[in-house]
Amino acid sequence: KAGVTQTPRYLIKTRGQQVTLSCSPISGHRSVSWYQQTPGQGLQFLFEYFSETQRNKGNFPGRFSGRQFSNSRSEMNVSTLELGDSALYLCASSIWPGGMSDTQYFGPGTRLTVL
Amino acid sequence: AQKVTQAQTEISVVEKEDVTLDCVYETRDTTYYLFWYKQPPSGELVFLIRRNSFDEQNEISGRYSWNFQKSTSSFNFTITASQVVDSAVYFCALSDSNYQLIWGAGTKLIIKP
Numbered sequence: 001k002a003g004v005t006q007t008p009r010y011l012i013k014t015r016g017q018q019v020t021l022s023c024s025p026i027s028g029h030r031s032v033s034w035y036q037q038t039p040g041q042g043l044q045f046l047f048e049y050f051s052e053t054q055r056n057k058g059n060f061p062g063r064f065s066g067r068q069f070s071n072s073r074s075e076m077n078v079s080t081l082e083l084g085d086s087a088l089y090l091c092a093s094s095i096w097p098g099g100m101s102d103t104q105y106f107g108p109g110t111r112l113t114v115l
Numbered sequence: 116a117q118k119v120t121q122a123q124t125e126i127s128v129v130e131k132e133d134v135t136l137d138c139v140y141e142t143r144d145t146t147y148y149l150f151w152y153k154q155p156p157s158g159e160l161v162f163l164i165r166r167n168s169f170d171e172q173n174e175i176s177g178r179y180s181w182n183f184q185k186s187t188s189s190f191n192f193t194i195t196a197s198q199v200v201d202s203a204v205y206f207c208a209l210s211d212s213n214y215q216l217i218w219g220a221g222t223k224l225i226i227k228p
Binding site: 042043045056088090092100101102103104105106107108109111 | 146147148150152157158159160161162165167206210211212214215216218220221
């Protein structure tokens, strides 16, 4: 079974631009979560989607948004990029959302650099 | 409040040495799950193990073993006869009734040849 895929793997943008990242979950997984990872803040939860609905959201400004499609694929968008948005963005999929025992499986990440 | 502490920021050992990565957690729940993930330089987080709070049996998988002790709220991870390929950042995480993964800061493990 194919793992979680994320595109693109690398992105370079300038301040003020916007960016869209894509994530395809493992086949049969219906929940997708997004994380931001930086050296200073570690892994931070952005949001989780299930059945095209955002179920949980982390403490990030409204510039960060996402959506999920009917095939469970998900995109996240960051508008008006800031230097501090430079990070590795990780997508994870799981079978069901929010289950305490549910294991999340991660993609390779998209490394975003904002200049 | 929930919290996961990985006090070891970085560990460096020579190949073939055994190494233990510590994880201490805090939760008020009696039912919870603990996870370990490995993040190699490529960046992808790789799932290693999941353990529920009612199963205190130690787990062994090849050179990897996990020691879960509720009495000390610890879920430590040992690599026996370490190899260079084990070099990575290792994360411990907790999932309880809040249904969100709480992550430790990670331990960077360097295995020198």
